[in-house]
Amino acid sequence: MLTRRQGLAAAGAAMALPRLALAQSRERPFRFVVNVGLQNLDPISSPSFITRNFAYLVFDTLVSMDSRGEYRPQMLQGWETSADGLTWTFRLRPGLAFHDGAPVTAEDVVASLRRWGNRDSIGRRLMAATAELTTSGTDGFVLKLSRPYGGVIDALGKPSVHVPFIMPARIASATPPAQQVREIVGSGPFVFLRDEWLPGDRTFFRRNQHYVPRDEPADGLAGGKVAKVDRVEMITMPDIALRAASLQQGEVDYLEYAPVDNLPRMRGDRNIVISQASGRAEMMYAVSINHDLPPFNNVLMRRALQQCLDRNEILAGTGFGELGRPDCTAMFMCGTTYTSELGSDAIKQPSLDRAKALLREAGYNNERVVLMHPLDSALLNPFGLVLIDRMKRAGFNLDIQGSDWSSIAQRWVQRQPLDRGGWNVVPVVYTGFDMADPLSNLGVGFNCTGNQPWGYCEAEMTPVIERFEAEGDPAKRRELAAQLNRLAIERATFPIAGQFRAPAAWRKELRGVIDFGFPVVWNIERGGN
Numbered sequence: 001m002l003t004r005r006q007g008l009a010a011a012g013a014a015m016a017l018p019r020l021a022l023a024q025s026r027e028r029p030f031r032f033v034v035n036v037g038l039q040n041l042d043p044i045s046s047p048s049f050i051t052r053n054f055a056y057l058v059f060d061t062l063v064s065m066d067s068r069g070e071y072r073p074q075m076l077q078g079w080e081t082s083a084d085g086l087t088w089t090f091r092l093r094p095g096l097a098f099h100d101g102a103p104v105t106a107e108d109v110v111a112s113l114r115r116w117g118n119r120d121s122i123g124r125r126l127m128a129a130t131a132e133l134t135t136s137g138t139d140g141f142v143l144k145l146s147r148p149y150g151g152v153i154d155a156l157g158k159p160s161v162h163v164p165f166i167m168p169a170r171i172a173s174a175t176p177p178a179q180q181v182r183e184i185v186g187s188g189p190f191v192f193l194r195d196e197w198l199p200g201d202r203t204f205f206r207r208n209q210h211y212v213p214r215d216e217p218a219d220g221l222a223g224g225k226v227a228k229v230d231r232v233e234m235i236t237m238p239d240i241a242l243r244a245a246s247l248q249q250g251e252v253d254y255l256e257y258a259p260v261d262n263l264p265r266m267r268g269d270r271n272i273v274i275s276q277a278s279g280r281a282e283m284m285y286a287v288s289i290n291h292d293l294p295p296f297n298n299v300l301m302r303r304a305l306q307q308c309l310d311r312n313e314i315l316a317g318t319g320f321g322e323l324g325r326p327d328c329t330a331m332f333m334c335g336t337t338y339t340s341e342l343g344s345d346a347i348k349q350p351s352l353d354r355a356k357a358l359l360r361e362a363g364y365n366n367e368r369v370v371l372m373h374p375l376d377s378a379l380l381n382p383f384g385l386v387l388i389d390r391m392k393r394a395g396f397n398l399d400i401q402g403s404d405w406s407s408i409a410q411r412w413v414q415r416q417p418l419d420r421g422g423w424n425v426v427p428v429v430y431t432g433f434d435m436a437d438p439l440s441n442l443g444v445g446f447n448c449t450g451n452q453p454w455g456y457c458e459a460e461m462t463p464v465i466e467r468f469e470a471e472g473d474p475a476k477r478r479e480l481a482a483q484l485n486r487l488a489i490e491r492a493t494f495p496i497a498g499q500f501r502a503p504a505a506w507r508k509e510l511r512g513v514i515d516f517g518f519p520v521v522w523n524i525e526r527g528g529n
Contacts, residue, residue: 028526029231032254032519033243036377036405037200037236041192042180044119047161047452048409049431053256053519056221057205057232058099059165059186062090062109063157065433067220067516069280069337071157074214074222075104075166075187079153085472088143088152089136095212098168098187106135111169113156119177120162121445121452122437125469126155150472151439158440159221160433160518178413189213189227189522200406203234218523220516228512228525238376247505248272256519257378258505260319266505273513275503279335280432281517282325285314285383285497286442288426292415292455295369296424300362302492305425306347307355308390311498317386318379324500331443331485334499336436338478343486347495355394366397370418371425372411373402379502380405384427387497391425412453426453427497431517438468443494444484456493 315324
């Protein structure tokens with residue numbers, strides 16, 4: 001039997017347990033596994049999703065997209081527009097500060113937007129329509145347009161590559177947009193721990209205790225970004241099976257992409273939650289073609305490759321059969337604002353026989369085609385295998401160069417001849433956040449900009465894009481988007497290869513997970529099952 005003193009001690013220990021569990025829960029790092037290794041830390045110079053994922057922890061945005069696809073103020077208090085729609089006045093909300101302690105000012109915003117506007121497809125178009133971008137005091141800035149532009153807020157709230165993140169003017173002004181910044185200083189909810197970083201392996205963050213979130217609840221990328229864990233680890237695991245096992249055993253908390261082969265087992269595990277994000281959060285396989293180098297500077301060769309892309313075979317071969325939409329032939333994704341089937345008859349029933357006929361018509365003489373195959377990507381490796389098989393069967397002479405995505409990404413953005421590391425074809429995947437807007441779509445929005453690896457420039461597309469970007473009426477914008485859908489398919493600028501839902505997965509004990517299509521780390525905390 002316990003003495004009175006022993007009983008009081010036991011009761012005190014029992015009361016301390018919840019407090020201890022709470023402290024241990026907060027101290028335990030939140031560990032999430034990403035698809036490929038992180039090498040480039042600059043979200044403006046890099047077109048990679050992994051860099052975007054990293055940047056959302058460290059940096060902040062002026063405008064953010066919520067779960068309904070609507071744009072809301074984030075770093076901004078709000079904005080006003082003139083009657084003619086040509087002058088936009090913005091003001092920063094109070095309490096914004098960079099991780100080095102300096103306040104965020106309008107000068108930082110203007111410098112960041114100018115750098116982004118020289119790199120991003122939508123940013124370039126917005127800057128081309130801008131007469132002046134100036135500061136108004138320390139917390140205000142004014143955007144004066146030289147001509148109508150229908151998507152100012154859409155541009156500032158662009159959710160994916162390249163996102164207009166805000167960084168100090170001293171960094172943004174001193175670094176060309178295609179060159180990596182040397183210093184990572186953001187104003188977001190987490191601080192990057194560079195001294196602990198293991199490039200390509202692990203990236204570490206701590207909670208920014210000085211961050212002032214918005215008062216509204218978190219909603220998509222919008223609302224209050226409340227960091228509820230003290231430390232975060234972003235991890236790369238090349239072994240796909242190990243990713244699934246680590247999640248199921250509780251060694252990691254969240255997988256950016258759950259291995260498709262493991263989904264049935266995960267669905268039967270009461271400790272695992274599978275993402276249900278759809279619409280813009282869905283993904284699209286596609287093929288990045290180098291339009292500058294032979295043989296794909298010939299549109300017939302591009303159309304021949306387009307005929308190799310059997311969406312049923314690709315989605316089945318990559319394991320996304322039940323999660324896929326093989327019937328979707330819309331450049332701007334099915335289930336989104338600008339979905340269109342105009343011009344898609346050419347790719348509804350792809351045929352290897354048609355591919356072979358197009359190769360003959362193009363005068364293809366068995367020239368070498370360099371295909372860079374990402375071996376470490378859970379999404380791109382299986383797609384690459386199906387693509388390789390079908391291109392070989394069509395008659396392409398492939399030089400397959402397998403490597404990790406980080407190495408491929410560095411070669412991909414350089415324009416070199418084949419004998420100096422150049423390339424012809426790269427299997428890629430993009431989200432609806434990138435593909436659903438014609439001005440950021442990889443097969444439309446980069447037309448004649450010279451600002452992307454694949455280098456297409458279709459004269460007939462240019463005036464339609466100009467009309468789309470100036471138009472403010474939603475119905476007329478949809479009509480113009482349909483024309484762009486047709487042109488992109490006809491010219492095979494960026495052949496699409498199948499839309500699918502790539503679910504994330506996380507431990508059920510997590511609370512506040514924002515199911516948005518890519519990792520959103522704020523608002524997450526641990527609780528019970």
